[in-house]
Amino acid sequence: MEKTELTGRIVTPTDPEYEQAIINNNLNDQKYPKIIVFCQNTEDVLNALKWAREKCIPFRVRSGRHSYENFSLVNDGLVIDISEMCNIQVDLETMTAKIEAGASLGNVYQELWEYGMTIPAGTESSVGLAGLALGGGIGMLSRVFGLTCDNLLEVEIVKASGHQGAELIKANKQLHRDLFWACCGGGGGNFGIVTSFTFKLHPVSQVSVFSITWGWDDFEAAFDAWQHWAPETDVCLTSEIECRAKAADQIIAQGEFVGSANKLQRLLQPLLETGSPTNILIKEVPYIEAVHFFDDPNGNLPANRKRSGSFVAKPFPRKAILEMKHFLANAPNRDSAIWHQSLTGEVGRVAPDETAFYYRDVIIAQEYLAKWRHPFEERENIRWIEQVRRALSRYTTGDYVNWPDRFIKDWLTAYYGKNVNRLREVKTIYDPFNVFKFPQSIPPFRKRF
Template sequence: MPGDPAYPKARLEFNRRVNKFPRVIVFCRSVRDVVNAVKWAREREVRIRVRSGRHSYEGFSTLNGGIVIDVSPMRKVSIDRHKRIATVQTGIPLGMLYSKLWTKRLAIPAGTAPDVGVAGLALGGGIGLLSRKYGLTCDSLKSVEMVVASGTNSAKRIVADNNRNADLLWASRGGGGGNFGIATSFKFRVKPIRDVAIYRILWPWKDLEAAYSAWQAWFPTVTDRLTTTIDLQSRQEGKIESTGQLLGSADELKRLIQPLLRAGTPIEVSVRTVPFIKAVEFFAESDLNLAPKFKISGTYAFKPLPPEGIRVLRRFLANAPNRHASVWSQSLAGAVARIPPTATAYVHRQARNILELSSRWFKDEEAARNADWVHRLRQALKPYTRGDYVNFPDLSIRDWQQAYYGVNFKRLTRIKRKYDPRNVFRFAQSIPPATAPRTALRKGSTR
């Protein structure tokens, strides 16, 4: 609580742009703790936020004057190697989960930032360097244990799988964190893994257009065993970087990246075979040592950016508010696209690649111009891209319901009405409960 020695650190979010002061922060060690915290809040009409890894870009996992229910102490993992099922408590950070699975030479398709909480990642989709082969994190999700609001002032634990509360499992595969209740445990299908091949290519900034054009034309033509990224950095930073991971050998990867090497004049190329856990560490390096305050938005490309679209990227990065601005893209399609858009809540199945638009800064007075730069860039890309990833939330998007969920939004509101009709779990861009259908009146009747 405010005044406790641990409170200043406990209230901090990953994005230091967010500066909120909760009334109380509860660090839960069990499902019972979560149930009790929800009941306490409901009995006192205290607003609730849900937190695991603190990575909500817009600070949806915290608030002023309410209760933050934090599951980060809940980090147990049990692995059935024979059935290839991992039962994972939702407070575990991704890097720790990768390490525990690696002891059994197993993995799930997930992201690269090691301190991201698995809960928000999986509930929003989960994009990473195994996506083209094995799909999103949510595609490996078999069941969810969740604490939901019940009755007037109570809470209860339920399980959602293909046989029980199947609609809630559907919603938990891409419907976003904190909308329906508090996830406390997941069951994932996991995949065997050992060595992988990784690459890194650097170009000078002048090759931005050549490198991006080559990358977006090339990645759909290669095997789904290869997932790849490209990071367009600001002109002040002065470089373009592409990386990727292949479920295969370094020799095969060297052959596959030849079209990229013919683009522009690469200044550095490395290709090597490493144990998968070393690849996890390699890709995590890019998420460290960043400016602590940031504005991020996202969008999807469903077809290659035309030359004028790439020139938009070049123009904005040439006039970035500081050296920390960038546009990062990752290849999708493959296994992601083999699932229909309405089969899970994650709707953007047919996108070729995702773009993350970001700017970072240190001083509070820099916030407005950095956020404005991101907003203007997203608007300028609208002729060539559409939608947004719910794990890249952006408060400036007015039609966020369509951007995040598309045709799945209405179904999500009906599921919300079923499991949280009183809208206990809500925030600035949370899914609202659908309005109850009006009962038709019989002829001659009155209300």
């Protein structure tokens, strides 16, 4: 039998570009693959999967390098990197775009803006579209246009076939409906290697943005005002609030409104009347400027990080707010933070079992953030994140699969809620041999062959 050859741009440890090729956004827990293949087209992806199966070599799939737990890297194995597959084709007649799965959010936004279009997605420009969309996808247009996966029409995906093979299939609401359902929030890398997405587009031109800052003394009042206001305000307004460590002395609320600055000013009154806000900015801008406004340059740079998260189903009582405040007052450094984004709106108009993304009835997505510079600081920062998550767990529910955390024990239920069994059924159908496996991948049901 003729053996498959790897094709694409191949990088090995002896190549000068290897050190850069193995760097992910999270520098913590670095791994050292034997080979990285940067696929240029679908044929390269098919060959890479066949090659890995024939060689019985462990492999991982990578796109934007933002896997929080570095699940997209593997020691002594193969990394199938699709980041150089980033072509975007726009069809204005059907108001759709076919986007190769290696495209970054920054490139997607810029290319679609040339046509006066967009899709709802995240805020960091270097994040890969694939991982974000497959896990759900939240961002500054979620409340008005829904999650990224809610705007997905079709995927092309390379799946394992037979004992050593690979094949490309399409999944949508007509073909392989169960697989398409699973790709709408079931997490990246569980069922195969997505090579392209087709999305419905939304026309966009001018939007309005805001930013309001409070000092530490306004912590309780500012957060409480935001959490009651943000999920209930005009559906065209999606916002976030970042509660930073006491040393940073900043509570920052920001958001994007598909409407005029004058109307946004009126909508913001509950926040503007709370405490002593400073650095108030409210302005109308071309949409692409709003994209740049929310893009965090520091979030795009590799660093030692630990993140985790949860969802909030009802506003925090005062006791929970004080617990957040306590942890941030005793944070490892000024880069520690607890971040929140408002949901509801279009996100909540989809039933929990209509897509694999289960948490439709929540009001807020909440993320815990830590970053450090020196190796000896790792333990303290990771412990802080774990303590925050456990302390707030009595007030929260689940976790977002795009914020994976290896310390969550019942992670399957945390990520997928009551959709777990259906996802495992899909896994059993499309990947019965568990070819696509990593520390928190969806397991198939055991099956006799």
